[in-house]
Amino acid sequence: MIDTILITGATLPGGSQSDILVAGGVIRELGSIAAPAGSRRIDAAGLVALPGLVDLHTHLREPGFEQSETVLTGSQAAAAGGFTSIFAMANTLPVADTAGVVEQVLSLGQQAGYATVRPIGAVTRGLLGEQLSEIGAMAHSRAAVRVFSDDGKCVHDSLLMRRALEYVSSFDGVIAQHAQDPRLTEAAQMNEGSLSSELGLKGWPAVAEESIIARDVLLAEHVGARLHICHLSTAGSVEVIRWAKARGIRVTAEATPHHLLLTEDLVRSYDARYKVNPPLRRDEDVLALRAAIADGTIDIIATDHAPHPSESKECEWDSAAFGMVGLESALSVVQTALVDTNLVGWNDVARLLSATPAAIGGLIGAGAIRAGAAADITLHDPSTSSVFDVTDLAGKSVNSPYLGRQLSGSVRYTLHNGYLTLDDGLVVPAEVVAASARAGSQMEMGE
Known part of the structure; x- marks a missing residue:
């Protein structure tokens, strides 16, 4: 099963603050939300929540x-x-x-x-x-x-x-x-x-x-x-x-x-x-x-x-x-x-x-944080500033023009279809992500 995740205190793109409840691959609720039993809580105070x-x-x-x-x-x-x-x-x-x-x-x-x-x-x-x-x-x-x-x-x-x-x-x-x-x-x-x-x-x-x-x-x-x-x-x-x-x-x-x-x-x-x-x-x-x-x-x-x-x-x-x-x-x-x-x-x-x-x-339904939408969410910390380094690269090649350059902000969490692919700045291991993707696919097919 895909985990239930409660994101608390996030700043939405318009500037208001809200909790975001994610379950079953979709955004279930926005507002002030009590943590459901067994849910994962992400403290998003100071983070901007963007649609994926x-x-x-x-x-x-x-x-x-x-x-x-x-x-x-x-x-x-x-x-x-x-x-x-x-x-x-x-x-x-x-x-x-x-x-x-x-x-x-x-x-x-x-x-x-x-x-x-x-x-x-x-x-x-x-x-x-x-x-x-x-x-x-x-x-x-x-x-x-x-x-x-x-x-x-x-x-x-x-x-x-x-x-x-x-x-x-x-x-x-x-x-x-x-x-x-x-x-x-x-x-x-x-x-x-x-x-x-x-x-x-x-x-x-x-x-x-x-x-x-x-x-x-x-x-x-x-x-x-x-x-x-x-x-x-x-x-x-x-x-x-x-x-x-x-x-x-x-x-x-x-x-x-x-x-x-x-x-x-x-x-x-x-x-x-x-x-x-x-x-x-x-x-x-x-x-x-x-x-x-x-x-x-x-x-x-x-x-x-x-x-x-x-x-x-x-x-x-x-x-x-x-x-x-x-x-x-x-x-x-x-x-x-x-x-x-x-x-x-x-x-x-x-x-x-x-x-x-x-x-x-032509991605239907993407690009919004709202109840009922697919839980594709990016949590970004705009308060940080750091020198971009080769360790910030997660792909196979390192031909970045920004190496050694001071850049603002950092992505802290990425949720795709309700599961984490980036967790507190670290890319989630491939086997974990693949298992979450399979679980989500099975849910969509009603298995």
Whole structure:
């Protein structure tokens, strides 16, 4: 049986305090609650209770690249960061472009039990940008895929992008576009500007992102489909999204924690932990993204968690892989960049990191702390501040750009479907979580 848990004295996102009673995998009651006999009590005085975080953009690497991450280890990293639902990108081996592969990823997530793992289907076969993948088969499979992306590669062919948008609109799916004109970014290594010239690195122009977004919002408007822009990174991109929303186009956009805090100046170190796609941008871009988060132009924050083995990062900059891990640090970075600077409050954090990504990804009933909802809850301590360390990483790779950096806050507890996956800052052992997940599954089936 799943334990009954009473969380006492938690601060809800709106600022009020409440006890939260969890039993049978759901939130039973909010208010002032007497502890039921035999229940586990968690003292949440001083902790903010957020609906379990939802990440619409992660790379879990399995199948095919298990040396970097697996669905299990990526889910453990998610639990450490307060995430209870994660969407896994399609750039695996084999590519997640068939019903069989997405169902495999779904099953691996269910077996691990740390989070709801929803596979993202590839837009094109093999991510090659030449033919549409088995979109319909994936949408109607057991995985019920609703988000499709070639992330890591741009769907650069205009006609193919139009057809993909038309296809997913038939079942209210969404195309999540990696906005990068491939011709404008050939051999690019960092943001294009005076610093790239100074460092002798091939520049990555902002227009390579902005031009694709401009094309795609017009295509989405033309066919009436939903479009989501991954890891938006420039001030110009913000303006395109703002214009599109003013026209009523069905577009949403995400920013990553690293694009809200870090700038291109870090590339001076030639430390490949700071090599990412899209690249770290200027101070002006960071400030524009923060403002767009605050005014609602950018809808969500997503990590683009991209693990790599050490040999892919501990090498010359030109040879290093693009990408950063980000699940474990995301909420602390959001607090540091947005909450501590008074740009957003905890209600906004709940919207940006839970309710809205859940809605975009089609997670029914997720993103709220209320009686009757699934007991996905994150308890965060905003009063702490510490230097982020390799011991804070729970996944398989250590390519974090935050190592050695002071960050605010810490996740103390994560509950997924009513059981603990993070207990007082420690990831719960895999066998315990798997047993809890099996027990919950049996309860749902009435066994």
